[in-house]
Amino acid sequence: MSQFYTSTDHFVLVPAIMLALFGCAILLFDFFLFPEPRQRKWLLAFLVLGLVFTGVGLWRQHRFLAESGLPQITAFQGTLTVDGFALFFNWVFLAVSLVIGLMSYRYLEIEGEHHGEYYGLILLAQCGMYFLATGTDLITLFIGLELMALCFYIMVGFLRTQKRSNEAAMKYLLLGAFSSGLLVYGFSILYGISGSTKLSEISLAVANRDTWDPLVVLALITTSVGLLFKVSAAPFHMWAPDAYEGAPTTVTAFLASGSKAASFAFLVRMFAGPFESTRAVWEPLLIAVAILTLTIGNLAAITQENVKRLLAYSSISHAGYILLGLIAGNETGLKGVAVYILVYVFMTMGAFVVVTALRRAHLIGENIDDLAGLIHRSPGYAIVMLVCLLSLAGIPPTAGFLGKYYIFLSLVQTGHYLLAVIAVLYVAVAVYYYFRIVRAMFVAEAGPSVALASSFGVRVAAALTATLTLGIGIYPEPFLQLAQLPVMR
Amino acid sequence: MNGVPLAWYLTLSVILFSLGAAGFLIRRSLLTMLMCVELMLNAVNLSFVAFAYRLQQVDGHIFAFFVMVIAAAEAAVGLAIVLALFRYRAAVEADEVGMLRL
Numbered sequence: 001m002s003q004f005y006t007s008t009d010h011f012v013l014v015p016a017i018m019l020a021l022f023g024c025a026i027l028l029f030d031f032f033l034f035p036e037p038r039q040r041k042w043l044l045a046f047l048v049l050g051l052v053f054t055g056v057g058l059w060r061q062h063r064f065l066a067e068s069g070l071p072q073i074t075a076f077q078g079t080l081t082v083d084g085f086a087l088f089f090n091w092v093f094l095a096v097s098l099v100i101g102l103m104s105y106r107y108l109e110i111e112g113e114h115h116g117e118y119y120g121l122i123l124l125a126q127c128g129m130y131f132l133a134t135g136t137d138l139i140t141l142f143i144g145l146e147l148m149a150l151c152f153y154i155m156v157g158f159l160r161t162q163k164r165s166n167e168a169a170m171k172y173l174l175l176g177a178f179s180s181g182l183l184v185y186g187f188s189i190l191y192g193i194s195g196s197t198k199l200s201e202i203s204l205a206v207a208n209r210d211t212w213d214p215l216v217v218l219a220l221i222t223t224s225v226g227l228l229f230k231v232s233a234a235p236f237h238m239w240a241p242d243a244y245e246g247a248p249t250t251v252t253a254f255l256a257s258g259s260k261a262a263s264f265a266f267l268v269r270m271f272a273g274p275f276e277s278t279r280a281v282w283e284p285l286l287i288a289v290a291i292l293t294l295t296i297g298n299l300a301a302i303t304q305e306n307v308k309r310l311l312a313y314s315s316i317s318h319a320g321y322i323l324l325g326l327i328a329g330n331e332t333g334l335k336g337v338a339v340y341i342l343v344y345v346f347m348t349m350g351a352f353v354v355v356t357a358l359r360r361a362h363l364i365g366e367n368i369d370d371l372a373g374l375i376h377r378s379p380g381y382a383i384v385m386l387v388c389l390l391s392l393a394g395i396p397p398t399a400g401f402l403g404k405y406y407i408f409l410s411l412v413q414t415g416h417y418l419l420a421v422i423a424v425l426y427v428a429v430a431v432y433y434y435f436r437i438v439r440a441m442f443v444a445e446a447g448p449s450v451a452l453a454s455s456f457g458v459r460v461a462a463a464l465t466a467t468l469t470l471g472i473g474i475y476p477e478p479f480l481q482l483a484q485l486p487v488m489r
Numbered sequence: 490m491n492g493v494p495l496a497w498y499l500t501l502s503v504i505l506f507s508l509g510a511a512g513f514l515i516r517r518s519l520l521t522m523l524m525c526v527e528l529m530l531n532a533v534n535l536s537f538v539a540f541a542y543r544l545q546q547v548d549g550h551i552f553a554f555f556v557m558v559i560a561a562a563e564a565a566v567g568l569a570i571v572l573a574l575f576r577y578r579a580a581v582e583a584d585e586v587g588m589l590r591l
Binding site for chain 2: 163173
């Protein structure tokens with residue numbers, strides 16, 4: 001008879017407990033402890049405190065793995081596994097939640113929305129992400145995914161008084177639920193094939209079967225369609241631009257960074273795990289999806305006037321680049337995926353911080369015209385935006401170049417020359433539409449001079465994302481070591 | 490094992506799932522679309538339970554319970570959003586909701 005809740009189980013679960021505890025605590029504090037509007041900053045303080053506790057838990061896991069030299073810590077009879085992969089992604093999620101929390105305070109004040117629910121939902125969504133990165137069991141992964149997704153459905157529709165936000169939430173929920181249905185149908189077949197919900201046993205069962213076994217192919221197709229929906233890869237991307245545009249800007253940033261990183265963690269876990277032996281089946285499929293994603297993302301971004309929508313299409317195209325690393329699939333490719341995700345979350349959030357700062361009372365500030373002459377109005381934010389856009393376009397010495405470098409290198413190493421050429425060509429297209437924003441900021445006539453919605457939190461978030469976007473590009477060594485974590489098996 | 494063979498259950502599950510998916514893609518009422526998603530998830534439950542019965546395991550049954558919980562949570566959030574939308578305009582048809590271009 002095995003023990004139900006061992007100290008190892010607790011050790012692995014601590015960060016998730018902290019996230020859930022503080023998430024629920026903030027909901028209660030909002031009601032009982034800090035009901036006055038001027039006490040709201042304490043709610044944000046509790047969010048940061050919760051993240052600090054989570055960080056301590058992660059740090060102890062990190063230390064333990066480094067000191068003991070073990071490849072992984074397994075808990076709950078193999079349901080949760082803390083390995084380099086899980087640790088890497090959890091650090092990314094922690095950074096994302098922190099930046100999102102900091103940039104949201106001022107925005108929520110302007111929109112006149114509740115703070116408590118919002119911060120609580122951030123932590124609960126991160127709790128779901130924790131299980132997505134750490135789970136190695138279908139049930140855990142599914143619950144983690146849904147916990148994250150449900151929090152995001154609510155957050156996308158957070159501006160209850162705006163029709164646009166509600167519509168975005170409805171669309172996101174319908175397509176999200178549909179894709180979950182497909183995903184979990186694939187899970188049921190995987191369970192039927194292997195008689196287990198554990199990824200390790202499913203890997204064995206799938207590897208023992210014929211590569212083109214119809215059941216395996218059906219499971220592969222339904223599962224990967226569900227996953228590709230979540231990472232907004234074409235042709236399953238149609239929810240992304242509308243949801244990104246309608247959602248509150250800070251939530252859009254969270255959706256583009258946190259949700260996408262977590263979905264990719266899940267996708268890589270599945271494709272590098274149970275489906276690795278069926279590479280012959282999914283490689284041509286993913287190549288087609290990646291090319292289509294790059295094409296649609298980059299070409300549709302050209303004509304966009306709304307910055308949020310433009311960044312939505314840009315995030316679709318970045319999903320295409322990350323998929324390319326998975327297609328290459330060698331060590332450089334997987335490292336490239338990790339580097340790219342790390343870099344991508346910071347540069348995307350940086351761009352959204354500036355868009356968030358543009359939102360003021362009576363001014364939505366989402367069109368490219370609203371950025372006109374930003375360099376004269378507030379040079380600091382213009383520089384942050386410039387750094388992030390250069391990085392998104394992949395121009396050295398910013399971090400975006402580093403991510404693309406590893407992806408292209410892995411493609412060349414594995415002999416996917418044509419894919420590498422296509423990917424490089426689309427970088428040129430991307431430079432064009434990112435520089436439309438740069439041109440507006442630096443060349444266009446200054447619009448009405450209204451001060452940006454700056455606050456301490458927004459400034460810290462902007463400084464943090466811009467520094468990291470530039471810093472990873474200039475001094476990549478420590479970050480490359482961090483990105484090495486998921487590759488070590 | 491006697492009684493109804495596994496393949497029959499799985500066939501029924503595929504039929505239900507396809508009905509749900511087709512309904513989701515064809516129908517335009519938001520409520521019907523939500524119901525179609527529920528139908529898809531229930532088809533999944535059927536397949537889980539059929540497999541678990543065949544394998545004489547409890548894992549599949551447990552998964553089915555979790556899927557039910559998730560389906561309920563999704564319905565709760567979904568209906569709340571439908572209600573919020575309805576407050577602006579009596580629109581529960583997907584086409585009338587301007588941005589929804591499915």
